[in-house]
Amino acid sequence: METIRFGVIGCGNISRTHANAIKGVDAAELVACCDVVEEKAASWAEEFGLGDSYHRDLDEMLARDDIQAVCVCTPSGLHSQHAIAAAQAGKHILCEKPLDVTLKKIDDMIAAADAYNVKMAGVFQRRTYDSTKRVREAVRTGKLGKLVIGDCYQKYFRSHEYYASGDWRATWDLDGGGALMNQGVHGIDLILHLMGPVKRVSAMARRLVRNIAVEDTAVAILEYENGALGVMEGTTSVTPGSGCEVAISGDNGTVGLSGDTITQWKFPGSEETQAEAEEQTAEAEGTASDPLALGATGHTEHIRDLCQAIIEDREPAIPGREARKAVELIKAIYKSSREGGTTVELPLSYVDDGPGID
Secondary structure, three states: OOOEEEEEEOOOHHHHHHHHHHHOOOOEEEEEEEOOOHHHHHHHHHHOOOOOOEEOOHHHHHOOOOOOEEEEOOOHHHHHHHHHHHHHOOOEEEEOOOOOOOHHHHHHHHHHHHHOOOOEEEOOHHHHOHHHHHHHHHHHOOOOOOEEEEEEEEEOEOOHHHHHOOOOOOOOOOOOOOHHHHHHHHHHHHHHHHHOOEEEEEEEEEOOOOOOOOOOEEEEEEEEOOOOEEEEEEEOEOOOOOEEEEEEEEOOEEEEEEOOEEEEEEOOOOOOOHHHHHHOOOOOOOOOOOHHHOOOHHHHHHHHHHHHHHHHOOOOOOEHHHHHHHHHHHHHHHHHHHOOOOOEEOOOOHHHOOOOOO
């Protein structure tokens, strides 16, 4: 079996999930890490059994012939810089969410991956859940009839200490936003994955509780291209956090998700009860209040998919152009909020690629 050898760029919290995911895939091998703080890289390498196979200089790691792919786990606003460097070195890329914090930088990443003929995939682990796949199949095969409503509610708790834990957190330049761009991007990708593209949006984003530069609370009204309407809520300012909930209704039925659990499964002709549907779901939701409670199952699927995409020379399940869509919708929400809740049409131009609140 062909083995794809990985280096990890950035040794912060999420990098450990990537390392565990790599170790969980037979076709993948973890061989190196890199961080600008040498002590952090050395400690990380020791933790994952890499010995002295760590780097402070990214170009030095990217020059290694024994690395075919990298995981980009640096602050969001640095993703483009590091992904482009990896592409130029001929390395395939799995990039943490969001791909970056502006559409221009994301498009530069996509262009670099195309120019240097490397695969680039984004991380949205909710797509990998069995429950998500079953709900998507029900929606896309018309079991709900004409789609009417597609809502997503993301009520998370993040403490003052969380935001103080890194200088890049809750900044426009490096985090790209707050409750939507950091935490809410997962649910936004999920509702787009299930409902399809959004045509227009009107929204409000506010800083209501946390002493941060970005939003801790946002609400948006969505109109999908298929004619359905929906509500998007995203916050990190409520106690206790309750995670991500999705409800989709048509004129023939309703399905719902809470985390990775199917909570509603109601449409004519269904042979499964709601209880049976719930029994078939995967891992428990643990990140509503604790960002470190995230398991590696979804990331393992992303690593496996990227390895297979490289070996089979195909597009990954979530290529860069697909991962871009959630950021574009967030940017449209920010634009609407800046303009007093006015209706914003998609797609956006780069001139609209700004922050959400003053």
